[in-house]
Amino acid sequence: MMRRIYGLIFVALMLNSCGINSSNSNLVEVINPVENGDFVLKVEDTIVIDELYKLLWSIKIVTDENGVINGFWAHDGPGLAVYKFDQNGSLLKTMVLPSINEPNGINRITDMKILNADSVFVFDAEFNKVVLFNEESIIINTWKISNYVPEISTERNTEIVDIYKNGSGNLIIDLTGYSNYYYSSDRDFYKKNTLLYQINLESKEVRKGLSYPINSPYRKYLFWSGNIPYVRKLDSAYLAVFAHDEHLYFYGHDLEELSSYSTNPRNFPDAVGNEFGSKQTMNYARIDRKINGYNQKINDVFKTKTGRNFSRIYSAPLGDNPDIPDDYLTFMKGDYRSKYYLQVFNLDDIRNGITKVYPDLEVGNLNIGSLLYIDFENRYYFLEQNTNKEETRILVARIVRRSIQ
Numbered sequence: 001m002m003r004r005i006y007g008l009i010f011v012a013l014m015l016n017s018c019g020i021n022s023s024n025s026n027l028v029e030v031i032n033p034v035e036n037g038d039f040v041l042k043v044e045d046t047i048v049i050d051e052l053y054k055l056l057w058s059i060k061i062v063t064d065e066n067g068v069i070n071g072f073w074a075h076d077g078p079g080l081a082v083y084k085f086d087q088n089g090s091l092l093k094t095m096v097l098p099s100i101n102e103p104n105g106i107n108r109i110t111d112m113k114i115l116n117a118d119s120v121f122v123f124d125a126e127f128n129k130v131v132l133f134n135e136e137s138i139i140i141n142t143w144k145i146s147n148y149v150p151e152i153s154t155e156r157n158t159e160i161v162d163i164y165k166n167g168s169g170n171l172i173i174d175l176t177g178y179s180n181y182y183y184s185s186d187r188d189f190y191k192k193n194t195l196l197y198q199i200n201l202e203s204k205e206v207r208k209g210l211s212y213p214i215n216s217p218y219r220k221y222l223f224w225s226g227n228i229p230y231v232r233k234l235d236s237a238y239l240a241v242f243a244h245d246e247h248l249y250f251y252g253h254d255l256e257e258l259s260s261y262s263t264n265p266r267n268f269p270d271a272v273g274n275e276f277g278s279k280q281t282m283n284y285a286r287i288d289r290k291i292n293g294y295n296q297k298i299n300d301v302f303k304t305k306t307g308r309n310f311s312r313i314y315s316a317p318l319g320d321n322p323d324i325p326d327d328y329l330t331f332m333k334g335d336y337r338s339k340y341y342l343q344v345f346n347l348d349d350i351r352n353g354i355t356k357v358y359p360d361l362e363v364g365n366l367n368i369g370s371l372l373y374i375d376f377e378n379r380y381y382f383l384e385q386n387t388n389k390e391e392t393r394i395l396v397a398r399i400v401r402r403s404i405q
Contacts, residue, residue: 038401039358041342041366044379045396050091055079056392059383061373062114067303069375072394075122078108082120084135089394095137097122104139106131113160123175125158130173130201143173148199148206151179155228161196162233170202176231184227187276190218195229196238196255209255210238216245221273223287224280230298234347241298241312243288244271248345248354261353266341266360267316268293285331289338290318296340302374307348309357311371311380315340340364342371344399358399368395 049059049072057077063069071092072085084093098105106124113121117135124131128145145152152175161174175197182189196210210231212218218227226243236253246268248261271292274281288294296313315338318324325331341360349355369385372394384393 039361039399040402041361041363041368041380041397042400043366043395043397047089047394047396049074049085049089049392049394055081056083057109058112059372059392059394060112060114061381063373067376069373069381073112073114073120075109075112077110080106080109082109082112082122084117093135095120095133095135097131097133097137098139100127104131104142110156111159113163115163121160121163121173123158123160125156125177126154128152128154130160143201145175145199148201148204149177149197149208151181152177152197153180157228159228159231161231161238166200170200173199173201174231174233175199176228178228184224185222185277185280187219190216194255195240196231196251198255207255210240210251211257212242213245213247213249213257213260215260216242216247217271217273218242218244221271222276222278223271223273225284225288226294230295232298232300234301239301239310241295243295244273244292245295246293246314250350263343263345264356265293265314265343267339268314269317282328283326284328285324286320286326288328289315289331289336290324290326291320292317297370299371299373301347304374304376304378306357306378307346309344309374309378310347311342311344311374313340313342313363313368313371337364340368342368361399366395366397 049056055076056074059072059074061069062071062073069087071087072089074083074085075081080097080099082095083091085091100107106129107127108124109122110125111123120133120135122131130143130145132140132142134140155177158175158177161176163171163173166172176195177197178193178195182193190212194208194211198207223244229240229242231238231240237258238251240249240251246263246265248263250258252258269292273287294315298312301308301310318336318338324336325334340363342363343360344357346355346357367385369383371380371382373381378398380397382395382397384395
Protein backbone atom coordinates (compact mmCIF):
# COMPACT_ATOMS: atom_id res chain seq x y z
CA MET A 1 0.00 0.00 0.00
CA MET A 2 1.36 3.38 -0.95
CA ARG A 3 1.59 5.64 2.06
CA ARG A 4 1.39 9.36 1.54
CA ILE A 5 2.29 12.15 3.87
CA TYR A 6 -0.30 14.89 4.27
CA GLY A 7 1.82 17.20 2.13
CA LEU A 8 1.47 14.87 -0.83
CA ILE A 9 -2.24 14.13 -0.75
CA PHE A 10 -3.30 15.34 -4.15
CA VAL A 11 -6.69 16.81 -4.93
CA ALA A 12 -8.28 17.01 -8.34
CA LEU A 13 -8.55 20.77 -8.41
CA MET A 14 -7.72 22.34 -11.76
CA LEU A 15 -6.69 25.96 -11.78
CA ASN A 16 -5.94 27.63 -15.08
CA SER A 17 -6.08 31.06 -16.62
CA CYS A 18 -9.40 30.30 -18.24
CA GLY A 19 -10.95 28.86 -15.08
CA ILE A 20 -10.08 31.51 -12.51
CA ASN A 21 -11.22 35.08 -12.32
CA SER A 22 -7.94 36.95 -12.70
CA SER A 23 -9.03 39.97 -10.65
CA ASN A 24 -6.65 41.04 -7.90
CA SER A 25 -9.41 42.06 -5.51
CA ASN A 26 -11.80 39.10 -5.31
CA LEU A 27 -13.50 38.87 -1.93
CA VAL A 28 -14.13 35.54 -0.26
CA GLU A 29 -17.82 34.89 0.28
CA VAL A 30 -18.82 33.76 3.78
CA ILE A 31 -21.12 30.72 3.72
CA ASN A 32 -22.32 31.07 7.33
CA PRO A 33 -22.92 34.80 7.94
CA VAL A 34 -23.27 34.45 11.71
CA GLU A 35 -21.25 35.65 14.67
CA ASN A 36 -18.12 33.79 15.68
CA GLY A 37 -19.72 32.98 19.04
CA ASP A 38 -22.15 30.55 17.38
CA PHE A 39 -19.27 28.21 16.48
CA VAL A 40 -16.57 26.74 18.68
CA LEU A 41 -13.72 24.29 18.25
CA LYS A 42 -14.40 21.28 20.47
CA VAL A 43 -11.53 18.89 21.29
CA GLU A 44 -12.79 15.29 21.09
CA ASP A 45 -9.60 13.26 21.38
CA THR A 46 -5.89 13.50 22.15
CA ILE A 47 -3.05 11.48 20.64
CA VAL A 48 0.16 11.38 22.68
CA ILE A 49 3.34 10.89 20.66
CA ASP A 50 5.56 8.36 22.40
CA GLU A 51 8.66 9.73 24.16
CA LEU A 52 11.07 12.10 22.39
CA TYR A 53 8.83 15.09 23.07
CA LYS A 54 11.80 17.39 23.62
CA LEU A 55 13.44 16.40 20.35
CA LEU A 56 10.76 16.64 17.68
CA TRP A 57 10.94 19.58 15.30
CA SER A 58 8.21 18.57 12.90
CA ILE A 59 5.44 15.96 12.79
CA LYS A 60 3.66 14.79 9.65
CA ILE A 61 0.58 12.60 9.39
CA VAL A 62 0.68 9.57 7.08
CA THR A 63 -2.51 8.27 5.49
CA ASP A 64 -3.50 5.49 3.13
CA GLU A 65 -4.94 6.19 -0.31
CA ASN A 66 -8.40 6.72 1.24
CA GLY A 67 -7.18 9.37 3.67
CA VAL A 68 -7.30 7.09 6.73
CA ILE A 69 -4.51 7.87 9.20
CA ASN A 70 -2.11 4.98 9.72
CA GLY A 71 0.75 6.71 11.47
CA PHE A 72 3.02 9.69 12.02
CA TRP A 73 6.54 10.59 10.95
CA ALA A 74 8.72 13.18 12.62
CA HIS A 75 12.26 14.54 12.60
CA ASP A 76 14.48 16.25 15.16
CA GLY A 77 16.22 18.83 12.98
CA PRO A 78 19.93 19.02 13.91
CA GLY A 79 19.79 15.58 15.53
CA LEU A 80 19.50 14.05 12.00
CA ALA A 81 17.00 11.43 13.17
CA VAL A 82 13.66 10.52 11.59
CA TYR A 83 11.03 8.71 13.67
CA LYS A 84 8.16 6.52 12.58
CA PHE A 85 5.10 6.14 14.85
CA ASP A 86 1.90 4.12 14.55
CA GLN A 87 -1.56 5.72 14.54
CA ASN A 88 -1.65 5.66 18.35
CA GLY A 89 1.63 7.55 18.68
CA SER A 90 3.81 4.57 19.65
CA LEU A 91 7.37 4.65 18.31
CA LEU A 92 8.02 1.97 15.67
CA LYS A 93 11.38 2.87 14.19
CA THR A 94 14.23 5.38 14.38
CA MET A 95 16.28 6.26 11.32
CA VAL A 96 19.54 8.20 11.59
CA LEU A 97 21.22 10.08 8.74
CA PRO A 98 24.98 10.70 8.37
CA SER A 99 26.39 14.01 9.61
CA ILE A 100 27.96 16.67 7.41
CA ASN A 101 31.48 15.23 7.87
CA GLU A 102 30.42 11.81 6.60
CA PRO A 103 29.66 10.65 3.04
CA ASN A 104 26.19 11.80 1.91
CA GLY A 105 25.86 13.70 5.18
CA ILE A 106 23.85 16.79 6.10
CA ASN A 107 23.95 19.35 8.90
CA ARG A 108 20.27 19.45 9.89
CA ILE A 109 16.87 18.38 8.60
CA THR A 110 14.78 21.42 7.70
CA ASP A 111 11.96 19.68 5.81
CA MET A 112 10.78 16.18 4.99
CA LYS A 113 8.47 14.47 2.50
CA ILE A 114 7.42 10.81 2.67
CA LEU A 115 6.18 9.05 -0.45
CA ASN A 116 6.33 5.62 1.20
CA ALA A 117 8.60 3.66 3.52
CA ASP A 118 11.10 3.16 0.68
CA SER A 119 11.12 6.77 -0.48
CA VAL A 120 11.75 9.29 2.29
CA PHE A 121 13.13 12.68 1.25
CA VAL A 122 14.76 15.12 3.66
CA PHE A 123 16.03 18.59 2.85
CA ASP A 124 18.88 20.49 4.49
CA ALA A 125 18.16 24.05 3.35
CA GLU A 126 21.33 25.42 4.95
CA PHE A 127 23.53 23.15 2.80
CA ASN A 128 21.03 22.90 -0.08
CA LYS A 129 21.09 19.13 -0.09
CA VAL A 130 18.25 16.64 -0.63
CA VAL A 131 18.70 13.07 0.60
CA LEU A 132 16.55 10.10 -0.44
CA PHE A 133 16.62 7.09 1.89
CA ASN A 134 14.40 4.25 3.12
CA GLU A 135 13.16 3.22 6.55
CA GLU A 136 16.22 1.00 6.97
CA SER A 137 18.35 4.18 6.89
CA ILE A 138 19.88 3.17 3.55
CA ILE A 139 20.84 6.20 1.44
CA ILE A 140 19.45 5.80 -2.09
CA ASN A 141 20.53 9.10 -3.62
CA THR A 142 21.55 12.68 -2.80
CA TRP A 143 21.33 15.93 -4.75
CA LYS A 144 23.20 19.18 -4.11
CA ILE A 145 20.61 21.80 -5.08
CA SER A 146 23.19 24.57 -5.55
CA ASN A 147 24.56 22.52 -8.46
CA TYR A 148 21.21 23.13 -10.18
CA VAL A 149 20.49 26.65 -8.88
CA PRO A 150 23.79 28.30 -7.83
CA GLU A 151 22.10 31.46 -6.57
CA ILE A 152 19.47 29.78 -4.37
CA SER A 153 19.25 30.99 -0.78
CA THR A 154 20.36 29.00 2.25
CA GLU A 155 17.26 30.00 4.19
CA ARG A 156 16.11 27.49 6.83
CA ASN A 157 12.43 28.23 6.18
CA THR A 158 12.47 27.03 2.57
CA GLU A 159 10.36 23.93 1.94
CA ILE A 160 9.83 20.99 -0.37
CA VAL A 161 6.50 21.80 -2.01
CA ASP A 162 6.22 18.64 -4.11
CA ILE A 163 8.20 15.69 -5.49
CA TYR A 164 6.87 13.91 -8.56
CA LYS A 165 7.75 12.42 -11.94
CA ASN A 166 6.98 14.28 -15.15
CA GLY A 167 5.66 12.80 -18.37
CA SER A 168 9.16 11.63 -19.32
CA GLY A 169 9.63 9.83 -16.03
CA ASN A 170 12.14 12.36 -14.68
CA LEU A 171 12.09 13.18 -10.99
CA ILE A 172 11.02 16.78 -10.29
CA ILE A 173 11.32 18.64 -7.00
CA ASP A 174 9.50 21.91 -6.30
CA LEU A 175 11.35 24.04 -3.73
CA THR A 176 10.59 27.44 -2.26
CA GLY A 177 13.49 29.84 -1.98
CA TYR A 178 14.87 33.04 -3.40
CA SER A 179 17.93 34.37 -5.21
CA ASN A 180 20.91 35.74 -3.30
CA TYR A 181 21.58 38.19 -6.14
CA TYR A 182 19.60 40.87 -4.29
CA TYR A 183 19.88 42.30 -0.78
CA SER A 184 16.74 41.58 1.24
CA SER A 185 16.66 45.20 2.46
CA ASP A 186 16.47 46.46 -1.14
CA ARG A 187 13.23 47.01 -3.06
CA ASP A 188 14.61 45.03 -6.02
CA PHE A 189 14.61 41.91 -3.86
CA TYR A 190 10.80 42.02 -3.90
CA LYS A 191 10.43 43.28 -7.45
CA LYS A 192 12.74 40.84 -9.22
CA ASN A 193 12.96 37.72 -7.08
CA THR A 194 11.21 34.45 -7.77
CA LEU A 195 10.11 32.24 -4.89
CA LEU A 196 9.65 28.76 -6.36
CA TYR A 197 12.00 26.48 -8.30
CA GLN A 198 10.85 23.48 -10.34
CA ILE A 199 14.04 21.40 -10.61
CA ASN A 200 14.42 18.39 -12.88
CA LEU A 201 16.90 16.31 -10.87
CA GLU A 202 17.85 14.25 -13.93
CA SER A 203 18.04 16.71 -16.85
CA LYS A 204 19.05 19.64 -14.55
CA GLU A 205 16.45 21.85 -16.23
CA VAL A 206 15.15 24.52 -13.84
CA ARG A 207 12.02 26.65 -14.09
CA LYS A 208 11.80 29.70 -11.81
CA GLY A 209 8.73 31.73 -10.97
CA LEU A 210 6.12 32.76 -8.42
CA SER A 211 6.94 36.41 -7.76
CA TYR A 212 5.81 38.67 -4.95
CA PRO A 213 2.30 39.79 -5.97
CA ILE A 214 1.99 43.28 -7.41
CA ASN A 215 -0.39 44.41 -4.65
CA SER A 216 1.47 42.61 -1.88
CA PRO A 217 2.59 44.59 1.19
CA TYR A 218 6.05 43.14 0.54
CA ARG A 219 6.28 45.47 -2.47
CA LYS A 220 5.62 48.45 -0.17
CA TYR A 221 7.45 47.70 3.07
CA LEU A 222 10.43 45.87 4.52
CA PHE A 223 9.50 43.28 7.16
CA TRP A 224 12.78 41.44 7.82
CA SER A 225 10.85 38.22 8.41
CA GLY A 226 8.27 36.07 6.68
CA ASN A 227 9.82 36.74 3.27
CA ILE A 228 9.31 33.20 1.94
CA PRO A 229 5.68 32.24 1.33
CA TYR A 230 4.02 29.02 2.33
CA VAL A 231 3.26 27.28 -0.98
CA ARG A 232 1.07 24.24 -1.51
CA LYS A 233 0.43 22.29 -4.72
CA LEU A 234 -3.09 22.13 -6.13
CA ASP A 235 -2.84 19.59 -8.92
CA SER A 236 -1.00 21.56 -11.62
CA ALA A 237 -1.15 24.91 -9.84
CA TYR A 238 -0.03 26.49 -6.57
CA LEU A 239 -1.59 28.26 -3.60
CA ALA A 240 0.65 30.78 -1.84
CA VAL A 241 0.19 32.46 1.54
CA PHE A 242 2.52 35.18 2.85
CA ALA A 243 3.01 35.72 6.57
CA HIS A 244 2.03 39.41 6.61
CA ASP A 245 -0.65 39.28 3.91
CA GLU A 246 -4.26 38.18 4.47
CA HIS A 247 -4.84 37.27 0.80
CA LEU A 248 -4.79 33.86 -0.84
CA TYR A 249 -2.77 33.85 -4.09
CA PHE A 250 -3.04 31.31 -6.90
CA TYR A 251 -0.35 30.64 -9.51
CA GLY A 252 -0.48 28.44 -12.60
CA HIS A 253 1.94 25.65 -13.52
CA ASP A 254 3.95 28.29 -15.39
CA LEU A 255 4.34 30.01 -11.99
CA GLU A 256 2.60 33.21 -13.13
CA GLU A 257 -0.02 34.75 -10.82
CA LEU A 258 -3.59 33.89 -11.76
CA SER A 259 -5.74 35.31 -9.02
CA SER A 260 -5.86 36.65 -5.48
CA TYR A 261 -8.61 36.66 -2.89
CA SER A 262 -9.15 38.83 0.14
CA THR A 263 -10.16 36.49 2.97
CA ASN A 264 -12.29 39.02 4.85
CA PRO A 265 -10.37 38.46 8.09
CA ARG A 266 -11.74 39.31 11.50
CA ASN A 267 -8.58 40.94 12.84
CA PHE A 268 -5.81 41.20 10.23
CA PRO A 269 -5.10 44.85 9.28
CA ASP A 270 -3.21 45.94 6.17
CA ALA A 271 0.43 45.24 6.95
CA VAL A 272 2.92 48.03 7.65
CA GLY A 273 6.68 47.49 7.89
CA ASN A 274 9.97 49.37 7.77
CA GLU A 275 11.22 51.58 4.96
CA PHE A 276 13.31 49.95 2.23
CA GLY A 277 17.02 50.42 2.76
CA SER A 278 16.63 50.76 6.53
CA LYS A 279 19.02 48.90 8.79
CA GLN A 280 17.97 45.79 10.66
CA THR A 281 16.74 47.32 13.91
CA MET A 282 15.64 44.04 15.51
CA ASN A 283 12.07 45.29 15.89
CA TYR A 284 10.66 41.90 14.93
CA ALA A 285 8.18 41.80 17.79
CA ARG A 286 6.71 45.16 16.79
CA ILE A 287 6.32 44.12 13.15
CA ASP A 288 5.25 40.49 13.69
CA ARG A 289 3.18 40.72 16.86
CA LYS A 290 2.27 44.30 17.77
CA ILE A 291 1.03 46.05 14.62
CA ASN A 292 0.45 43.29 12.05
CA GLY A 293 -1.37 40.02 11.68
CA TYR A 294 0.81 36.98 11.04
CA ASN A 295 -0.15 33.80 9.18
CA GLN A 296 1.12 30.56 10.65
CA LYS A 297 2.46 27.73 8.49
CA ILE A 298 -0.29 26.36 6.26
CA ASN A 299 -1.18 22.86 5.17
CA ASP A 300 -2.71 21.28 2.10
CA VAL A 301 -6.23 21.27 0.70
CA PHE A 302 -7.92 18.17 2.12
CA LYS A 303 -10.84 16.17 0.77
CA THR A 304 -13.70 16.01 3.27
CA LYS A 305 -17.32 14.89 3.12
CA THR A 306 -18.34 18.54 2.67
CA GLY A 307 -15.84 19.22 -0.10
CA ARG A 308 -12.22 20.30 -0.55
CA ASN A 309 -11.30 22.39 2.46
CA PHE A 310 -8.26 24.50 3.24
CA SER A 311 -7.51 26.04 6.64
CA ARG A 312 -5.01 28.41 8.17
CA ILE A 313 -4.34 30.04 11.55
CA TYR A 314 -3.26 33.63 12.01
CA SER A 315 -2.36 35.73 15.02
CA ALA A 316 -4.01 39.11 15.53
CA PRO A 317 -1.87 42.15 16.39
CA LEU A 318 -1.41 43.02 20.06
CA GLY A 319 -1.48 46.76 19.37
CA ASP A 320 1.32 49.31 19.34
CA ASN A 321 1.54 49.51 23.11
CA PRO A 322 4.81 51.11 24.33
CA ASP A 323 4.73 48.78 27.35
CA ILE A 324 5.24 45.81 25.00
CA PRO A 325 8.88 45.43 23.83
CA ASP A 326 9.68 45.87 20.14
CA ASP A 327 12.59 43.40 20.08
CA TYR A 328 11.94 39.67 20.25
CA LEU A 329 14.58 38.84 22.89
CA THR A 330 12.88 41.07 25.45
CA PHE A 331 9.41 40.24 24.13
CA MET A 332 9.90 36.50 24.66
CA LYS A 333 10.76 37.04 28.32
CA GLY A 334 7.30 38.45 28.96
CA ASP A 335 3.82 36.94 28.78
CA TYR A 336 2.28 38.71 25.79
CA ARG A 337 -0.48 36.60 24.29
CA SER A 338 -1.97 37.23 20.90
CA LYS A 339 -5.41 36.11 19.84
CA TYR A 340 -5.32 33.31 17.27
CA TYR A 341 -8.00 32.73 14.65
CA LEU A 342 -8.81 29.72 12.47
CA GLN A 343 -10.06 30.26 8.91
CA VAL A 344 -11.68 27.48 6.86
CA PHE A 345 -12.21 27.84 3.11
CA ASN A 346 -14.01 25.65 0.59
CA LEU A 347 -12.26 25.41 -2.78
CA ASP A 348 -14.74 23.20 -4.66
CA ASP A 349 -15.82 25.85 -7.17
CA ILE A 350 -12.73 27.99 -7.57
CA ARG A 351 -13.88 29.28 -10.95
CA ASN A 352 -16.80 31.08 -9.32
CA GLY A 353 -14.95 32.18 -6.19
CA ILE A 354 -13.75 30.95 -2.83
CA THR A 355 -16.10 30.51 0.11
CA LYS A 356 -15.33 30.78 3.81
CA VAL A 357 -17.05 27.91 5.61
CA TYR A 358 -17.15 29.65 9.00
CA PRO A 359 -16.45 33.13 10.29
CA ASP A 360 -12.96 33.35 11.79
CA LEU A 361 -12.92 31.25 14.99
CA GLU A 362 -10.85 32.37 17.95
CA VAL A 363 -8.80 29.35 19.02
CA GLY A 364 -5.95 30.68 21.15
CA ASN A 365 -7.43 29.35 24.40
CA LEU A 366 -6.85 25.76 23.23
CA ASN A 367 -3.04 26.05 22.96
CA ILE A 368 -3.32 25.08 19.32
CA GLY A 369 -0.18 25.00 17.21
CA SER A 370 0.17 23.83 13.62
CA LEU A 371 -2.76 22.31 11.76
CA LEU A 372 -1.59 18.89 10.59
CA TYR A 373 -4.60 17.39 8.86
CA ILE A 374 -8.36 17.52 8.19
CA ASP A 375 -9.88 14.06 7.76
CA PHE A 376 -12.89 13.07 5.67
CA GLU A 377 -15.23 13.47 8.66
CA ASN A 378 -14.07 17.08 9.14
CA ARG A 379 -12.00 16.36 12.22
CA TYR A 380 -9.10 18.78 12.65
CA TYR A 381 -5.72 17.51 13.89
CA PHE A 382 -3.63 20.17 15.63
CA LEU A 383 -0.20 19.93 17.16
CA GLU A 384 -0.58 21.25 20.69
CA GLN A 385 1.45 24.32 21.53
CA ASN A 386 1.96 24.18 25.29
CA THR A 387 5.38 24.52 26.89
CA ASN A 388 4.01 23.28 30.23
CA LYS A 389 3.26 19.81 28.85
CA GLU A 390 6.04 17.23 29.06
CA GLU A 391 4.77 15.32 26.06
CA THR A 392 3.95 15.93 22.41
CA ARG A 393 0.21 15.82 21.89
CA ILE A 394 -2.05 16.04 18.86
CA LEU A 395 -5.49 17.49 19.55
CA VAL A 396 -8.38 16.13 17.48
CA ALA A 397 -11.25 18.62 17.27
CA ARG A 398 -14.46 19.47 15.45
CA ILE A 399 -16.13 22.78 14.70
CA VAL A 400 -19.59 22.71 16.25
CA ARG A 401 -22.37 25.14 17.10
CA ARG A 402 -22.12 26.33 20.66
CA SER A 403 -25.63 25.09 21.43
CA ILE A 404 -24.75 21.44 20.68
CA GLN A 405 -21.44 21.14 22.53
